[in-house]
Amino acid sequence: MADFMQLLVAGLATGGIYALVAIGFTLLWQTSQTINFAQGEFVMLPAFFILIALGTGAPFWGAVVVGIVVSAIVLGVLFKHLLVDPMIRHGVLPLAIATMALALFLKEAVKDFYSAEAQPFPPLAADINVSILGATVALQSLIVLAIALGAVIALQLFLNRTQTGRRMQATAQNPTVARILGIPVDRMILIAFVINAVLAALAATLVTPIYLAKFSNGEYLGIAAFIAAIVGGFNQVRGAIVGGLLLGVVDNFAAAYLSAQYRAAIPLLLLIVVILFRPQGLLGRLEERTV
């Protein structure tokens, strides 16, 4: 039982990180029909921004802020203006393929121009354990979970309680009507891109102390984000949260109780099963299929 609790908390912590990445993924899809195959690389890259900032002698939290701001500009604003805007008129699939090329570009650029080796990354908390309900849990996991949940709640409040948030929801639901009502649709989409970049940078801060900073980190994180989004339901932020947490828990239990070699296979099988039998996701609404 103690083992179970420990795995559960660790799983929820990983899941919280997946949820952050998956939320951004669904935001981009909802507001601009962008399927970002580089989503994993969007988490990999900010870790290197932070490392570069640390290299100049900045304190850790200062470096994190720099990393988040640079990410918002590069992975939010520039990504939208330089790649998404020119590509979206060609259709959903060509844009998706362009983001695959972007993923390759970011990964190889970091490998060639920074380092091919895993780089150490400062931990969020001292390596100590705390005891909850008789189970020993790493303090790091609790902090990760708290920050991830905090970010998700803040985002939900922003989307539901502020005017800008509601305008973004209107843009996602029906861009044409939103435009008629005087909502600056393009700016709403830009905000979604910036939010995605900020969430990715935040996820990078949380996940990199565990995985170390490596150019290939995005490969699995990108798939995980997509699985979380699909499993939860692609057209809802709520779905991405549930999907992310579920995937994190499944991931950790699979690693503990099933073969280590096929640990990575479990989430993939989950993805295939959900796509085949419930493509709208566990919480999702069915999207009208149009031709």
Add this chain to the structure above:
Amino acid sequence: MNRRVLGVLVGLIIVMGLIWAPFWLRPYGIYILTLWAVTTIAAIGLNLTLGYAGQISLAQGAFVGIGAYAAALLTTQGWPLGSAYVVAFITCFAVGWLLGYPALRVQHHYLAFVTLAFSTLLYLVFRNEEWITGGIYGISNIPRPSLFGYLLRTPRDFYYFCLANLALVSLAAWWLIRSPWGRAFVALRENPLRALSLGVDTRRYTLMAFALGAGLGGISGVLYAPLVQYIDPTPFSLLLSLNLLLMVIVGGSGYFFGPFVGAVVAVLLPEWLQSTDKLYDALGPLSDVLRTVLPPAALKYVAKHYLVAYAMFVMLLLVFSPSGIIGFFEKRFTATRKTDPPTAPTAEVKVA
């Protein structure tokens, strides 16, 4: 001179060049050219699935892997390579057919991720099932095949063998595209609902497009194993599937010659950039001009970071010409000469 004659002439010159090339290339150059032929076969297969039938697949690299392991396992046990062709094609065809089933239910990015998941799962199998694949240690000493009792040991002999394979695959693909099947594929890509209402069995053709594309991926793998003579799971990771997809897009998906051009950019170009120094020497008086316009050192730098440059190029190409290099030139060509309007076969599918 009309366009068709010009096209045939250019084609003949290229074919002559491919036949002559091994006489003035060193073994490494011949190896790269063979790799180009082998890669092109896989890309032709993916072009059937993606370019003609409009079904995105991120699993072509996995099928190359199945073909390569089939060839490696059979030929190291003393079976002839011919048996590997049969086993690889049938296996890939069947698995491709099964992989087509998700395509009946989901489209676009969903399909991309299902095939991506399949590709990653198969990679895990290659790596973990040591009893059959040798795991990370791989399979070594894969023999070169013999043809009518003649062992194709030298790089040049094996190159001609692969070139002949490429020619046969190209002819088969050419015939297929012009057959009613090929037309059904295009109908499926352009408007599945209309195709269905016109009596095209879209279900069967979707599965067929996946199965045939996968089968050619298998053939490519059957040639890859004896080419490199040692295989491990690394080359068949998701990166290969991604590369093959980008190759088809770069060349021009839905164009017959798209995969050939795409494979030139992905396989041959980095090597050419690497060795421009020698290339310039051969050009004599022109070389000084070329050296200042395109300095070999700069090209070498690009070659060193080729994947970065390549990915950049793909993004630019997609922005300015989503129908790839061939589509780009076709647009230029038809803009200056008044010929039939192009059918503009691109992979894009509009979503309302």
